[in-house]
Amino acid sequence: MNTLSVWRRSPFETQAQFDALVRHSLSPATGFAPAAEVGRDGDDALVKLELPGVALDDVTVEVESGRLVVRGERKDPREESARGRTEIRYGTFRRSFTLPKSVTADAVSASYDAGVLTVRVAGAHTTAQPTRIEIATA
Incomplete structure (x- = not known):
């Protein structure tokens, strides 16, 4: 008895085609969004971004229209x-965070250690004293 089996081609006929697809999907044009953690240290806000493998010369931290903007x-x-398959994302990134209206660029400082960028926004959680408003009677 003869057995007939149907052979279907894979959409990725060769490993090279698959590699090209992976390279294209992870190309610098797609960029990436680094993981971020926003926390508090007293009255200061702390924003931490994971940036392993990113050179400091390729990162900027700015205050722009009431927003903290980190790009690189x-x-x-x-x-x-020499590029093979990779799960590491390469390319440009941009993350932005809304700042309280009272915060100026002078309140922002940044440091980098062990692949983590830490941005401190001094006084971001300082609350103003409430101002009592008189109620007029008619």
Whole structure:
């Protein structure tokens, strides 16, 4: 008895085609969004971003229209021909966080240690004293 089996081609006929698809989907054009943690230290706000493999020269921290904006780029140091499959995302990123109206750029400082960028916004949680409003009678 002969057995007939139907053979279907995989959408990825070769490993090279699959590798090209993965490389394209993880290309610098897609960029990435670094993980962020927003917390509090007394009256200060702390924003921590995971940026392993990102050179400090490729990162900017700005106060722009009432927002804290962190942008940069993780560059792939390998030559195009040497790139294989990777789960590391390369490309540009931009994260922004709303600041209280009372915060100015002078209140913002940043430091980088062990792949983590920490931005401190001094006095972000300082609450103003309530002002009592007189109620007029008619």
